[in-house]
Amino acid sequence: MGFLAYVLRRLAFLGLVLVGVSLVVFFLLRGMPGVDPRAAYIAPGLPISPDALSALRKELHLDEPLPVQYAYYVADLLRGDWGYSRTAAQPVLDALLGRLPATVELAVVAVVLSAALGVPAGIVAALRKDRAADVAVRVLSITGISFPVFWLGIILQLVFFYYLGTLGLPSLPSRGRVGDLVALQYPLGAVTGFYVVDSLVRGNLPFLLSALSHLVLPSFTLSLISLAAVVRIMRASMLEVLRQDYILLARSKGLPARVVVLRHALRNAITPVLTTAGTTLGILLGGAVVVETVFSWPGIGRLAAQGILNNDSVLVVGFTLFVATMMVLVNLVVDVLYAVVDPRVRY
């Protein structure tokens, strides 16, 4: 099968997955037994007349059978009408797209960090297999992922923001994407919504530095979600490669260990890590809810958390659909790139 056919097949499959996701999401919103779907559209505590409830029933097509309601729902989705969020005071899709750059920026930096920390750690663990360094790396990486992210985030805030600050030492910001005063004094004309990119494009150095300092704690916290996976895959892959004949040959030629490891072994061992990093990016985009909440990071995760707190199920369901769609798309892109990058892959 040719490459193009593969991509087309995957795109068709993508459509099926999205239909499945939309079905699940639709039934979460409408089909739960004993739940009046209108409750999602009414602010709790505010009075609403029986007439208004009847009007809402008609507006949401609740007097139609469920399959017909689903058809209306899908038609609305395709038109870009994902409902209106009381929390964001915006259409759901606009609210999600408007906050996406913040989440993508955070997730990309987190993936880069987890690779920057995880790859060397995995290599060290593989080279020192079953020795102290290996055990230490494995224990640390498992410990890192075992701590709840919200707890770790708070501890990092406590140490790097609060304790360092109260000791008069340089400290890191505890919340937000950029310093409040910096944003006021050096306003950034948004181009892409990615603060690091935008401040570079605009040449706004104070904004760039502030944005970078605000990225450190949340991105590090988020990176810990994928760090253990990167370490373990890198270690396993490296061990596998180190057993290959060409490594034995390289060693027997008398090449220095550093050259054997970095030029011959690493380049072959790193492909699975790159694949994982791509998939991880998808997971992090959806999994940033807790980190974004702890660090007041204005991305889609924090918006979803606000939606949950405000019982805004239209928003929460929209978020679910959005993240599922992104996840599927990222997977598709990773698979396609894998085929491009690795010439051994045939379809």
Next chain:
Amino acid sequence: MRIIRLGTSIRLVQALLAATLVVATAIPASAATTDTLVWDIAAGPQYVDPVMGTTAQANVMVVQNVYERLVWYDGPGTQPIPWLATGWEVKDGGRRYIFKLRKGIKFQDGAELDAAAVKFSFDRAVLLDDPTGIGSFFPTGTAAPGILKGAWEFSKSFGAGKEYSQAAVDRYLAAGAVKVVDPLTVEFNLAQPYGAFLSDIATFMGSIVSPSYVVSHWTKPTDPARGFIPGVTAGQRDDWMLYHASGTGPYTLETFDKATANVVLKANPGYWGGPAGKIKPKLSTVIVRATLDQATRLLNLKSGGVDIADISTAAIFDVIDKKKWLDEGKIEPLVPGVTVPGPYPWLTIYFAKMSVKIKNPDGSVAPFQPFKDARVRRAFASAIDTADIRRNVFNGFAEPITWGLTPAQFGYDPKVKASYAFNLDLARKLLLEAGRDLGFGPDHPRDMVIIYNAAAPWQGYIATQVAANINKLNVGLKLDVKALSFTEYVNSWRSQLTGFSIHSTFSLTADPNSWLSAFGTSAGFWARTSSYDNPKADALYTKQFQALDPKQRARTISEMVQAVNDDVMWVWIGAATAYGQPTFNPNVLRSSVKGFYYNPTYQGFYFPALWKE
């Protein structure tokens, strides 16, 4: 090819960390300057258009600093005084209010305040017709028809059958709800006398907006079926005004970031000074940052990075001495440099409701109706240890009430008699008696379910307490506690699928009208979802609604609440007390923040009162 060094990436990360640490110190902390105030709020505003109804008090917090009303509150007072108006006359038995306006006040866009601006603001509120806006809050309560002449006919109280045609708009305008008498005189014509009219126009809904500003950002509707006046399209949200503002208030809305829900307010250099001419904002910048996580807010407050932080009562013992507060009633901060002003009476109450018409999921009326029997209602009310709940659930930040008004509200009468007290012996006696008539008893028990919102653990505590107390009476009622998802919970009590549920509610005004309507009239929100009907209370409600004399109105309110109390439909668990000036959460301040006073009608701080040392 260049060989990658093993430690390069680690060193890169180290370098990045070092650089950002250096940067972090080079950039001033947010709250470092004395003319800038930073507030970490739990939930930021969603929009700031005063004609949009809201349950988000942070919206009102912005509105009350940027916009002003004809009448408002002086310092901690809860009786409206002339503000943009110099005074008013009441004519035609309370059907006509004539306001004289102050001269020379300017909007932030430079336009002059005049009677036309007042008319525009109120017409805009009616015509824009936000479903949770003026229809539900103005007048407060749903039992009364819309108070501005022609408004009810136009809005139909956000019900079905709305018409937004030009003819409908013209009909409303022809009714003459708000008339310009001369540039500084404006007249309101009401559909009936309304005792709480001044309190209502003192809320955020009565804010006066700059017509020229609104019109300059408005687009005429292209749909010919859609009525309008210049600046307002009938029945259509104004997307620009959701996030922008131009009022006459002491602060201007500098930025409103939708994504972060952060707002920045700047002192209005041309502010007219308020009724006594003495109000002059001392803080040049106010930054309100939505910081969802309580632990983060607390750290920021402790570090001095912010001046004010929302701290909920559940976490207040991280800030104050628990023993001193619970045992001696003294608030003693544990954190150096932090003050916790209060406690103050607030506008939030906790209560339980009982339905006298429990329904089956198919909508039919269930055969077993325990709460139809007043003895069962009284027994349940007597089985709730409200004192224990106030101490252990609300950490002592709630006070006992005998009716659903808080001491901060007009008409609160401590002499209103409670119709129950915590008394398990009485509860047992009443349930045994009632059980003989209703078909339950120790030998033939019946099952009952008490629901609560799984996301509200405080409700779970109360539900569990009620169930445990009733179950141990061995009277033939076996209560089971069920935690429901929020939507299931709302659906269950709204549709009366369950008889007993636990709630809280808050009011945006110190006037009791909305709660009197909600709890005491058959059309009121809580009464309707409990199938409660007391014709005497309905009549007294209307009487107080139309009463113009405050003393007579207060007497009628007392009479009405006593009549409702005697029916024991509601269990008043307590009225929340506040510290700081709450929006949704109460808040604590750094000691460097000065000038604070509490006003229960404010939603969050009135910033011109504050300064920093």
